[in-house]
Amino acid sequence: MSRESSVKQSIPKELRFTVEQFNERFPDNDACLEFLKEKRMPGGVTYCQKCQQERKHHRVTGRPAYACDYCGSMISPMAGTIFEKSPTPLRLWFYAMYLMGSTRCGISAKQIQRETGVTYKTAWRMFRQIRTLLSEDVQLEGDGIEIDETGMGGCSKRLGRSPKPKKTVFGMVERGGRVKAVVAVDRKRDTLFPIIKRYVLPASVIFTDEHPSYDTLGDRNDYTHHRINHSAGVYVMGDVHTNTIDGFWSLIKRGIGGVYHNVSEKYLPSYLDEYSFRYNRRHSGNLIFNSILEKVYEKASLRPVPRSDQKPAGSSPALEVPF
Numbered sequence: 001m002s003r004e005s006s007v008k009q010s011i012p013k014e015l016r017f018t019v020e021q022f023n024e025r026f027p028d029n030d031a032c033l034e035f036l037k038e039k040r041m042p043g044g045v046t047y048c049q050k051c052q053q054e055r056k057h058h059r060v061t062g063r064p065a066y067a068c069d070y071c072g073s074m075i076s077p078m079a080g081t082i083f084e085k086s087p088t089p090l091r092l093w094f095y096a097m098y099l100m101g102s103t104r105c106g107i108s109a110k111q112i113q114r115e116t117g118v119t120y121k122t123a124w125r126m127f128r129q130i131r132t133l134l135s136e137d138v139q140l141e142g143d144g145i146e147i148d149e150t151g152m153g154g155c156s157k158r159l160g161r162s163p164k165p166k167k168t169v170f171g172m173v174e175r176g177g178r179v180k181a182v183v184a185v186d187r188k189r190d191t192l193f194p195i196i197k198r199y200v201l202p203a204s205v206i207f208t209d210e211h212p213s214y215d216t217l218g219d220r221n222d223y224t225h226h227r228i229n230h231s232a233g234v235y236v237m238g239d240v241h242t243n244t245i246d247g248f249w250s251l252i253k254r255g256i257g258g259v260y261h262n263v264s265e266k267y268l269p270s271y272l273d274e275y276s277f278r279y280n281r282r283h284s285g286n287l288i289f290n291s292i293l294e295k296v297y298e299k300a301s302l303r304p305v306p307r308s309d310q311k312p313a314g315s316s317p318a319l320e321v322p323f
């Protein structure tokens with residue numbers, strides 16, 4: 001297959017996690033559950049609400065749950081994660097994350113529908129849920145931050161619908177480093193400056209085009225500000241260019257245009273997060289999958305694993321996830 005072979009060619013061996021390796025590491029739902037368990041309660045040891053102390057837990061046969069060795073209270077490693085209430089098998093979730101982490105230009109719900117046989121709706125929901133994990137609060141810094149705005153989304157050409165205006169997307173990127181992109185209500189100074197202040201550290205050197213909203217940027221937060229004059233036909237003048245952010249825009253526009261065809265206003269922020277997440281790990285090969293997995297239990301750990309001893313066994317939603 002073309003996707004697989006291109007992955008194999010472009011990724012250095014140590015950064016490669018092939019489909020074969022994925023299948024070996026996660027052969028079935030149990031392997032995925034065991035993986036989650038080890039991450040959230042290493043060795044099966046975790047606090048038991050009923051015993052009110054750390055206890056060893058063992059796997060409950062035929063259920064995606066672990067029970068306290070002492071009192072039998074059950075908990076699920078899926079509790080509080082995006083998998084918790086999903087009827088979709090855990091391994092399919094893992095595979096969807098694997099695909100998402102292995103592409104450069106994005107992956108469509110259609111693709112995973114074709115590969116795995118889940119319905120389009122299920123596939124689309126999985127991707128939407130996974131994207132909710134990928135938002136990152138980065139602090140950009142250094143002597144080469146490029147900042148720019150662009151229009152995205154909108155322009156639906158479907159019959160009987162009037163075209164919607166494009167949304168303003170605002171991006172900040174470190175040359176050779178990380179990116180942050182957000183949807184902005186407009187391109188005015190009072191909109192853009194607070195965003196810059198939030199994501200770009202003081203004393204950074206910022207490059208922009210001649211858009212008037214940036215006029216007083218150099219006066220604030222100790223930023224050093226350089227501008228290029230696109231309208232005069234000058235795109236690169238030594239250091240003074242915005243080629244890096246331009247490259248990010250084309251990557252994301254190619255992806256959204258080619259893979260997703262169109263993105264509604266509602267979901268545009270999550271697509272920006274997805275592309276930024278991958279961009280920020282572009283030197284990780286397709287080990288990006290591991291980073292996505294990490295987000296699953298990182299964000300889940302903010303909520304405690306719900307206790308299962310409040311209700312009769314089996315009635316806890318965390319335990320009802322079919323295998």
Ligand SMILES: [Zn+2]
Nearest residue numbers: 048051068071
């Ligand atoms: Zn117990």
